[in-house]
Amino acid sequence: MDTLTLSLGFLSLFLFLFLLKRSTHKHSKLSHVPVVPGLPVIGNLLQLKEKKPHKTFTKMAQKYGPIFSIKAGSSKIIVLNTAHLAKEAMVTRYSSISKRKLSTALTILTSDKCMVAMSDYNDFHKMVKKHILASVLGANAQKRLRFHREVMMENMSSKFNEHVKTLSDSAVDFRKIFVSELFGLALKQALGSDIESIYVEGLTATLSREDLYNTLVVDFMEGAIEVDWRDFFPYLKWIPNKSFEKKIRRVDRQRKIIMKALINEQKKRLTSGKELDCYYDYLVSEAKEVTEEQMIMLLWEPIIETSDTTLVTTEWAMYELAKDKNRQDRLYEELLNVCGHEKVTDEELSKLPYLGAVFHETLRKHSPVPIVPLRYVDEDTELGGYHIPAGSEIAINIYGCNMDSNLWENPDQWIPERFLDEKYAQADLYKTMAFGGGKRVCAGSLQAMLIACTAIGRLVQEFEWELGHGEEENVDTMGLTTHRLHPLQVKLKPRNRIY
Numbered sequence: 001m002d003t004l005t006l007s008l009g010f011l012s013l014f015l016f017l018f019l020l021k022r023s024t025h026k027h028s029k030l031s032h033v034p035v036v037p038g039l040p041v042i043g044n045l046l047q048l049k050e051k052k053p054h055k056t057f058t059k060m061a062q063k064y065g066p067i068f069s070i071k072a073g074s075s076k077i078i079v080l081n082t083a084h085l086a087k088e089a090m091v092t093r094y095s096s097i098s099k100r101k102l103s104t105a106l107t108i109l110t111s112d113k114c115m116v117a118m119s120d121y122n123d124f125h126k127m128v129k130k131h132i133l134a135s136v137l138g139a140n141a142q143k144r145l146r147f148h149r150e151v152m153m154e155n156m157s158s159k160f161n162e163h164v165k166t167l168s169d170s171a172v173d174f175r176k177i178f179v180s181e182l183f184g185l186a187l188k189q190a191l192g193s194d195i196e197s198i199y200v201e202g203l204t205a206t207l208s209r210e211d212l213y214n215t216l217v218v219d220f221m222e223g224a225i226e227v228d229w230r231d232f233f234p235y236l237k238w239i240p241n242k243s244f245e246k247k248i249r250r251v252d253r254q255r256k257i258i259m260k261a262l263i264n265e266q267k268k269r270l271t272s273g274k275e276l277d278c279y280y281d282y283l284v285s286e287a288k289e290v291t292e293e294q295m296i297m298l299l300w301e302p303i304i305e306t307s308d309t310t311l312v313t314t315e316w317a318m319y320e321l322a323k324d325k326n327r328q329d330r331l332y333e334e335l336l337n338v339c340g341h342e343k344v345t346d347e348e349l350s351k352l353p354y355l356g357a358v359f360h361e362t363l364r365k366h367s368p369v370p371i372v373p374l375r376y377v378d379e380d381t382e383l384g385g386y387h388i389p390a391g392s393e394i395a396i397n398i399y400g401c402n403m404d405s406n407l408w409e410n411p412d413q414w415i416p417e418r419f420l421d422e423k424y425a426q427a428d429l430y431k432t433m434a435f436g437g438g439k440r441v442c443a444g445s446l447q448a449m450l451i452a453c454t455a456i457g458r459l460v461q462e463f464e465w466e467l468g469h470g471e472e473e474n475v476d477t478m479g480l481t482t483h484r485l486h487p488l489q490v491k492l493k494p495r496n497r498i499y
Helices: 003-028 053-064 083-092 104-109 123-137 139-144 146-166 174-191 209-223 242-271 279-286 292-323 325-339 346-351 353-365 398-402 416-420 445-462
Strands: 067-072 075-080 197-200 205-208 371-376 381-383 386-388 393-397 463-467 489-494
Touching (some): 053 067, 053 075, 053 371, 075 398, 083 371, 083 381, 083 393, 083 398, 104 209, 104 242, 123 139, 123 279, 123 292, 123 445, 139 445, 146 174, 146 445, 174 209, 174 279, 174 292, 197 242, 205 209, 209 242, 209 292, 242 279, 242 292, 292 325, 292 353, 292 463, 325 346, 325 353, 325 445, 346 353, 346 445, 353 416, 353 445, 371 398, 393 398, 445 463
Parallel strands (some): 075 393
Antiparallel strands (some): 371 393, 463 489
């Protein structure tokens, strides 16, 4: 080895050690994140027993500040409760905090992160996000699929009108009608057609549309929040937890059996020469690299996401409007002035600022996904001026961000007018943290806005809304999203106009 090579080697080593020492010194000067006191071994687990961590974290933030750490068994979780901190984590420090940390239940139910929303930010994520945007969720795809949304709106309107004609004095179950049409839309976008029933050989049974919805959507949402205590104590993984494993494996197995049956029907259709504008046909043609297991998950993902989170937003919006006649009347007047006797469609949405404000305020107060799935810190970093050690987990409390009294006046109140302020651009879909941010911003945000805003507009155009008896205080939530525990019950009165 010559002298020059040896000298360069020592110089490189010196620079590396200098930079390492500088980086370590920099982080050592930062303050440690405030710690929420807990119990030995289990940490703060008892404080999270209600399964509504977003509300628990928001209360903790009032005492310990916008950023704090808790212990969940052996895991250290850093909780962020303001939009500023959330954006720093999702954008500025993203390279250090980009990997998902999933529970055992979610690891199984997502086939180990085999979907856009739950995958790490890697080549697989970029590939599948490109596919779902091109075929289903992107702007051009939404224009192509507009017909399906319009059919959905007409079917929904017909069912509500039929209820008014036959049972005018009784409240209607809003969710029963709306979710049925949403699920039908999801099936059309994913598979090309709605499905009333299908024989599933793997289950030796014919399943109705309702059976399909319960297995593909409801069972997953309930299973996703099942807690395996071993997640908090990895060193005890060797201890069996048979009841948990049996339940989650059953949900996963039945979902995959049904998805395989649905895919087999599409294979037969393609073999017969009939092609449709749907996600399955797109993946077969454009995503040759996708495995059979991945195909199942990629087709299932838009089905569940279309069927659930958009329902959450629209159901809460109609609850708030039914509770507040003045704001409902204000929205109706805007619709009347802009649309006249015509039904509201995609084209009018940009001309309806109050309708947009209703949508965004509902997202703020009732964020469909209240906590971003946990992320893992790969390397020492900093957030909000605090040292964040490698190995920590990050929980971004979207609910807490949108309830921050320093950013939102009277955050616990539903006030759409706050979004009419000139500081909020009408076309900006990300006025709150509800859709996340940065490279992992929600791929379905445009579709959610188009479906929810058009549905809210049509329903207010056609009916006066009033809460059913006892509904005003019926606000409990459940599941992975801020799903209403009980379906919304509303009384409808047709408006004296023809659409």
